Amino acid sequence: MSTFLGMPSLPVFGTGNLHATESFPKAARHELNNAQLRANLGHATHTIRDKRLKVVSELPDWEQLRDAGSAIKESVMARLPELLEQFEANFTARGGIIHWARDADEANRIVAGLIRDTGETEVVKVKSMATQEIGLNEYLEEQGIAAYETDLAELIVQLDHDKPSHILVPAIHKNRTEIRDIFLREMPGADPELTDEPAVLAMAARAHLRRKFLTAKVAVSGANFALADSGTLAVVESEGNGRMCLTLPETLITVMGVEKLLPTWQDLEVFMQLLPRSSTGERMNPYTSLWTGVTEGDGPQNVHLVLLDNGRSAALADEMGRSALHCIRCSACMNVCPVYERTGGHAYGSTYPGPIGAILSPLMTGIQAEENNSLPYASSLCGACYDACPVKINIPDILVHLRSVDVDSQRGKTKLPSQMDIGMKAASWALSSGKRLGLLEKGLPLGRLAAGPDRKITRLPGIAGGWTQSRDIPAPPAESFRSWWAKEHQKPDAEGMNKPSEDTGDQA
Amino acid sequence: MSAREDILGRIRSALRDSPEVPRIPRGYRATSGLDEAACIELLVDRLEDYKARVSVVGAAEVPALIAGLLAGAGSYVVPDGLDALWLAAVDSQPGNARRRTDSAAAPLTVAELDSVDAVVTGSAVAVAETGTIILDGSPDQGRRAISLVPDHHICVVDAKDIAGILPEALRRIDGTRPLTMISGPSATSDIELERVEGVHGPRRLDVIIVR
Structure with a gap:
């Protein structure tokens, strides 16, 4: 008797040549x-x-x-x-x-x-x-x-x-x-x-x-x-x-x-x-x-x-990812992929390279197997693979889904917060208060100074260095949009129109 | 637990969200609407694109054409159900030395097949749009090995067996027969994507379309 009796079992992952041994x-x-x-x-x-x-x-x-x-x-x-x-x-x-x-x-x-x-x-x-x-x-x-x-x-x-x-x-x-x-x-x-x-x-x-x-x-x-x-x-x-x-x-x-x-x-x-x-x-x-x-x-x-x-x-047990199994191994997705075109198939480690491999391999082995959690990031999410796929596998969506599976799987793995955790904490601190953000924005001219005459920041120091490993940051503007807006809206104030804060002051 | 039960159990467990079975939208073409003349013209164009050689002839011309194509062959094999009329102009004497006849009951060995130069077969159905000829192992087409090992395949296609597009063709055949779909001579593009015609299968494919 082989009918499923409703006992959910944990997924059993695949073995063999499905792993990236190097990120x-x-x-x-x-x-x-x-x-x-x-x-x-x-x-x-x-x-x-x-x-x-x-x-x-x-x-x-x-x-x-x-x-x-x-x-x-x-x-x-x-x-x-x-x-x-x-x-x-x-x-x-x-x-x-x-x-x-x-x-x-x-x-x-x-x-x-x-x-x-x-x-x-x-x-x-x-x-x-x-x-x-x-x-x-x-x-x-x-x-x-x-x-x-x-x-x-x-x-x-x-x-x-x-x-x-x-x-x-x-x-x-x-x-x-x-x-x-x-x-x-x-x-x-x-x-x-x-x-x-x-x-x-x-x-x-x-x-x-x-x-x-x-x-x-x-x-x-x-x-x-x-x-x-x-x-x-x-x-x-x-x-x-x-x-x-x-x-x-x-x-x-x-x-x-x-x-x-x-x-x-x-x-x-x-x-x-x-x-x-x-x-x-x-x-x-x-x-x-x-x-x-x-x-x-x-x-x-x-x-x-x-x-x-x-x-x-x-892979079938992953509701978001199961359509990766629709793949008929035509290779159209790798032929249109800007990442595959430059790195070739060996960089993906697994038997299945390219965009489809970047989702299929971690789905089959589990995201934590060897270096397979690096594969869902091997994409610019441009979507060319989805357009080319003859069975319409939405590869970009599954890539994003697997990135979240990866991030979730890292949670609580180590006692020390990761770079991502620190970055997110800092962003949350800065963005949740207008005052703090305004204060930080005052630092923008410093960024311009760092960018120099070619108006690009090519290397960030310390743990932020990873960001600039493969991209430049354009020089920040001289002032933030918020400070520009405030300035623009002060002009009428100077002429004696709408000045809410001072109005209240007058009434007081 | 057997591997079978284990795997089926895992799959059932993976599907415990009971995903919906979608309706299949079959809005693609089921027929081409091409008449016989248009089918012939398209098939010829596609076969020539694959570097096959094609002749379109009346039934009466087939024997002479086959005799001509086999003129250089030291020996050739035919399936035992091949139309005898097609071979009327070539080695028509019984017991001739060049012709070998193959059947499931009296098959030639692989070594014997390797020693013959050519093979003549009929065909089950053809697809004009893709330049495809389908063999289904009927008595006029024989075992799969005979159209594979000899280096030169002469294949006769009856014009009424040409379908415009693939769905029309596949609906005419029995999928459980041993099937070979042939679209041109064997080819590879494995070296720098440069197409080379003729690798392991017959390097020469002659198609005779009979009006």
């Missing part, structure tokens, strides 16, 4: 020193942004599609237990096997166990955010199982022992010459005459992976969508590496977050219009594969699905 401002500082990274990112984000705008403007009903997508996802979240059970029943009826994983460790153990049962020690992998989130490759390596990434960008990142920096184009921080050098260094049998032409490099990857595809007995994938009413899974891709992995091996193991469900087959018509245009800026991606359990005589005959919680239920 965002610190990480951003050293990422910003990498001029190559910034040049590559600037080029990449602007190119995809323009392509996206072009194909989005072709559709007369884009806003209606976004409205439908948003409502479908909202209904999925509201009906999640029921839809998961429906999906499970349909997928199982078609010969698929479902496993449930509470967290990253449990998912890793399940996948490793399934691979071990086949007797294989090598698997091919389709690009998958979920398996990156749980750190599957590293876990399998510890278990003596080699996992080969087959998406070109993931292959580049894996060969270089690096981390992805973008969820759609993970090697976007590398240029062609760097990629050629990685291939020459790490790819067995790479042609020493290899040039840095993208087409040549892509052919080198094809040659390198082809043998693996044709002989692999086990593949591991993620999934973009799962349709509850039919038990169908979908993978959206470009290169054909996905089709290779989903079609040729005997055993297919898919790892998918519980939030990826769509209620009906009809809903796919919305998301297959929203996703390709938002992510690669194409009318449609080259290949999409759909499978429903096992099809006799066609494709893998052992089909597994690991349904992953890993903090998703915790």
Whole structure:
């Protein structure tokens, strides 16, 4: 019996690669020193942004599609237990096997166990955010199982022992010459005459992976969508590496977050219009594969699905933040983000970078996990991400909400008041009395003096120094508005009109 | 408690505020209103944009066209349900050395598929607006592997199977069949976002639209 009996339980947070291990401002500082990274990112984000705008403007009903997508996802979240059970029943009826994983460790153990049962020690992998989130490759390596990434960008990142920096184009921080050098260094049998032409490099990857595809007995994938009413899974891709992995091996193991469900087959018509245009800026991606359990005589005959919680239920418990789970991992929000464009994905620490990562990671891990409380501040709240999001996740609102969750979580943590507490106390003291404020405003000319001839204060002393670390304060005006107002209104007084205080004085 | 019960319990607990299930506003287009000629024109434009090669022909011209496209192939594979008429002009003698026939009952091995140069299939439905062809594993399209491993895919699309937009197309197919949606040859933009056509899937896609 699995009905909820009304006993509220505390949220159980996710584990794995979801944490910033260094606070965002610190990480951003050293990422910003990498001029190559910034040049590559600037080029990449602007190119995809323009392509996206072009194909989005072709559709007369884009806003209606976004409205439908948003409502479908909202209904999925509201009906999640029921839809998961429906999906499970349909997928199982078609010969698929479902496993449930509470967290990253449990998912890793399940996948490793399934691979071990086949007797294989090598698997091919389709690009998958979920398996990156749980750190599957590293876990399998510890278990003596080699996992080969087959998406070109993931292959580049894996060969270089690096981390992805973008969820759609993970090697976007590398240029062609760097990629050629990685291939020459790490790819067995790479042609020493290899040039840095993208087409040549892509052919080198094809040659390198082809043998693996044709002989692999086990593949591991993620999934973009799962349709509850039919038990169908979908993978959206470009290169054909996905089709290779989903079609040729005997055993297919898919790892998918519980939030990826769509209620009906009809809903796919919305998301297959929203996703390709938002992510690669194409009318449609080259290949999409759909499978429903096992099809006799066609494709893998052992089909597994690991349904992953890993903090998703915790995110769902946050009423203000739960719509972060609507995310379909298109990456449109990072391509338009002025912060992401400069720092790149590594600065966010987590598998999920950019604006969506800044809300999703702390929602899944809890705001107090490692340095994740720094992520909701990694934004100017300009709102470009909200405009670009195909399922209309209000990222700026959730960022502000998580900032308040962070501030609340700090309360009472230490005996000593924080800088923020002191600042707020001081502001409250000054602003709650006109006399005190007037007195303080008399100090404005001092500020002008400090600003000097360029009329900017570039460094504040002491604990206030944090404010000027990344911004200047313009020179204050010569006098405050209040004192200007008082002066202006004294003129008529001088001519013998309205002079309330003195009038009363006369009567007395 | 099993992981399943545990997770479902956590989710139910997370939803204890009983959020409202919204009505889905389906104000987006369900049909395009395009006639057959307009659908063909749009599909051709979109496929060419993806660097696929497209021919629009009458049924009588299909055999010669396929024979021409296969002229350079050392061998090719066809699903056992492919229209025999389409192959009338190519290796029409029984037992010819170039043609391999695949079926779920008598499948070629992956190594055998890797050794053939081309594949000819039919298709279930196409989407003009996005330049997409959908294969559903019917006997004229065969197992998913046969349209994947050979480097050259020749795909025949019947004009009456072209839908204007995606919702029209998806309403014509059974979602529980093994489906492959193809929009041009395989491609990558992973290196400096420069598009390269042809990675792991067939590098050459020829589409024959039959009026």
